[in-house]
Amino acid sequence: MSDLDRYAVLGQPVGHSKSPRIHAAFAASLGQKLLYEAYEIAPDELGPSLSRFHAEGWAGFNLTVPHKQVGAALCESRSEAAEQAGAVNTLIRTATGWHGDNTDGAGLVRDLTANLGVAIKGKRVLVLGAGGAARGILVPLLAEGPAELAISNRNPWKPEEIAAALKPHGNIVPRTHLSLKGDRYDLIINATSAGHSGAIPRLPPKLFADGGIAYDLNYGQAAVPFMVWAKSEGAAQVSDGLGMLVEQAAEAFQRWRGVRPATAAVLAELRG
Numbered sequence: 001m002s003d004l005d006r007y008a009v010l011g012q013p014v015g016h017s018k019s020p021r022i023h024a025a026f027a028a029s030l031g032q033k034l035l036y037e038a039y040e041i042a043p044d045e046l047g048p049s050l051s052r053f054h055a056e057g058w059a060g061f062n063l064t065v066p067h068k069q070v071g072a073a074l075c076e077s078r079s080e081a082a083e084q085a086g087a088v089n090t091l092i093r094t095a096t097g098w099h100g101d102n103t104d105g106a107g108l109v110r111d112l113t114a115n116l117g118v119a120i121k122g123k124r125v126l127v128l129g130a131g132g133a134a135r136g137i138l139v140p141l142l143a144e145g146p147a148e149l150a151i152s153n154r155n156p157w158k159p160e161e162i163a164a165a166l167k168p169h170g171n172i173v174p175r176t177h178l179s180l181k182g183d184r185y186d187l188i189i190n191a192t193s194a195g196h197s198g199a200i201p202r203l204p205p206k207l208f209a210d211g212g213i214a215y216d217l218n219y220g221q222a223a224v225p226f227m228v229w230a231k232s233e234g235a236a237q238v239s240d241g242l243g244m245l246v247e248q249a250a251e252a253f254q255r256w257r258g259v260r261p262a263t264a265a266v267l268a269e270l271r272g
C-alpha cells in the first residue's frame with residue numbers, strides 16, 4: 001500500500017458530500033496518508049471513468065446517487081452484501097478491475113446498535129420505501145434477528161418483489177403504507193427519498209409501539225420531515241442517518257486499508 005493511494009466518491013451531484021472530510025479525518029486519526037476527492041460523474045460516464053481510473057492506478061471509490069446500481073453491474077466481482085443489495089457503494093481495486101462491496105447495511109446496523117444503543121433482536125422493524133436504499137439494508141437487519149421485518153411502499157409490487165428475491169435470507173413481510181393501519185412497530189426506518197422534496201410517505205397514525213424508535217437513512221434537511229412526523233407520532237427516540245454515513249465510511253476504509261478507524265470523534269465533529 002503506497003502512502004499516496006488515491007480514492008474518491010463519485011456521484012451526481014456530489015458537491016455536498018461529506019465523504020472527503022470523513023476519510024481525511026480517519027486517515028489523520030491513524031497517521032495514514034491518502035488522497036480522497038469528490039468527482040461529479042454523469043451516469044453515462046461511469047463505465048469509461050472507472051476504466052480510466054483503473055488505468056491511472058486509483059485504489060478505490062465510493063459510489064453515491066445515482067451510481068450504486070449501475071456501478072454494481074460494472075464491477076468484475078461483487079461481495080455477498082453487494083449481491084443482496086443489488087447495489088455497490090464501495091469499489092476495491094483488483095489487478096484487472098473493480099471488486100464491488102456494499103457497506104451501507106453494515107453501517108446502519110453499527111450506528112443503531114453501537115452508537116444509539118438500539119437492539120434490533122426481537123424487535124418489530126418496519127422499513128419504509130422499496131428502492132435501492134431500502135434493499136441495501138434488509139439482509140443486514142435480518143441478520144440481527146428481529147421478531148418481524150416488514151417493508152412497505154406506496155404500492156405492493158416492489159415490496160413483494162424484494163421479499164421474494166431475499167427469501168433465502170429470511171422472512172420479509174411485504175406491505176403497503178396504507179395497509180399498516182392498526183399495526184405497531186418498535187423501529188421504523190425511513191428509506192424513501194421523499195424527504196429530498198420535503199415530504200414524507202402518507203402513513204396511518206399510531207405506528208410506533210411504546211418506546212418506538214424512528215431512524216431516517218437521510219441526514220440534514222432531507223431527514224427533517226420524517227423526524228418531525230415521528231416526534232409528533234410519539235416516537236421515543238429519533239435519529240437521522242449521519243451516523244450511518246460515518247459508519248459505512250469506516251467499513252469502506254477498513255476494506256481498503258485493513259484497519260477500521262474509530263468513528264465517535266468524526267461523528268461528533270460533523271454534528272458540531
Ligand code: ATR
Pocket residue numbers: 128129130131132133134153154155158191192193194199200201202
Ligand atoms: P433510493 O435509491 O434512494 O432508494 P429510489 O430507488 O428512487 O431511490 O427509491 C425511492 C423510494 O422512495 C421508493 O420507495 C419511492 O416510492 P415509489 O416506489 O412508490 O415511487 C419512495 N418515495 C419517493 N418519494 C416518495 C413520496 N413522496 N412518498 C412516498 N414514497 C416516496
